[in-house]
């Protein structure tokens with residue numbers, strides 16, 4: 001493809017993973033240290049838990065083995081290369097348990113798309129289910145430690161000695177998920193009713209207990225970790241007072257609101273705001289990321305603190321930016337090459353289409369905005385371009401008010417395409433004075449009489465005949481004929 005997507009290149013540079021990679025005991029398998037969260041509701045839904053650092057295999061994309069499970073695309077919103085593909089894989093479901101597995105997956109994903117910002121951006125997602133068949137029913141250490149089962153993905157509770165930490169073989173889950181058309185986020189579902197889950201922050205992987213009543217809420221929380229790179233906002237589990245450096249997470253900070261505003265850090269753009277449907281108002285609340293003191297969260301409560309709560313705005317913003325690390329706001333464009341010689345050609349872009357608002361389209365020529373052009377299609381004839389070469393750039397941006405970091409919006413939520421347009425013959429307004437009048441007729445007649453190439457408007461080329469006169473009259477009569 002000859003289109004240069006300049007902003008995508010810029011985004012790619014900024015997106016280079018900063019993960020330290022080191023060799024595992026398996027010499028062929030490169031691993032990273034991933035932060036794996038486990039969270040469970042205590043009294044009144046307040047979450048508790050923590051995270052452990054685990055060596056997990058680096059995702060080497062297409063190089064992995066591809067599973068053979070039957071794939072069902074439950075939600076098909078478009079081509080996998082421009083959608084966030086959520087791919088469910090099951091563990092501890094025998095052939096006889098497949099109906100139960102299907103019901104568990106259905107429950108989870110239905111709840112997911114009722115929850116913002118996933119509801120608004122539902123058209124950005126595909127959902128696939130891979131039917132992975134295990135020899136045994138149920139997973140390891142369920143209901144208690146010491147229970148061992150022969151299952152396809154090696155899922156189990158009591159991972160690393162923590163009862164509610166539900167781990168999975170990352171490689172096996174990825175292999176099975178690779179049977180689907182895409183797998184931007186893998187959700188491993190255990191055949192269990194026991195409460196548990198895990199969010200693998202750097203691996204785009206979450207686990208959940210398929211039969212637990214809280215499963216869909218846990219899964220949304222874990223995707224907060226794995227997709228949004230969000231921190232836990234509860235206070236259980238760490239030192240009472242946190243004294244370390246600033247957190248990497250978008251929803252946790254060592255700085256209170258005055259410092260954030262003064263230093264323009266973290267969620268300073270949201271201070272004091274209340275946005276309908278989310279946990280409000282945004283400020284700094286002491287107690288976050290496992291410590292009671294020395295760490296602040298953006299709202300009094302939220303999904304990253306309590307099941308059953310919405311996300312707060314800094315988390316919503318982080319999630320939307322993550323969506324746009326996977327999905328381009330331009331879903332497709334035509335043509336896909338840059339060679340333009342025809343007077344009446346057109347260029348079209350199809351923006352992504354969230355629910356409730358549309359993305360903004362604009363056009364520029366040689367770097368200057370084209371006034372009034374906000375449609376998805378530009379007809380070149382409307383521009384009355386004189387012969388020459390022009391750069392025409394359609395641009396699509398998501399101006400949702402749920403994002404306030406304008407530099408991040410420019411990098412991730414805006415895309416432009418560059419077309420090199422070559423115009424060979426003049427438009428109806430041959431003199432370029434902005435009106436089609438007698439001077440244009442004279443200009444054509446002079447060029448026609450002298451057999452000048454600028455009057456050779458219609459085939460056959462090189463001949464000056466009535467077809468050229470007709471074409472001139474067409475262009476003269478109306479900009480687009």
Ligand SMILES: [Zn+2]
Nearest residue numbers: 037038039232
């Ligand atoms: Zn958590």
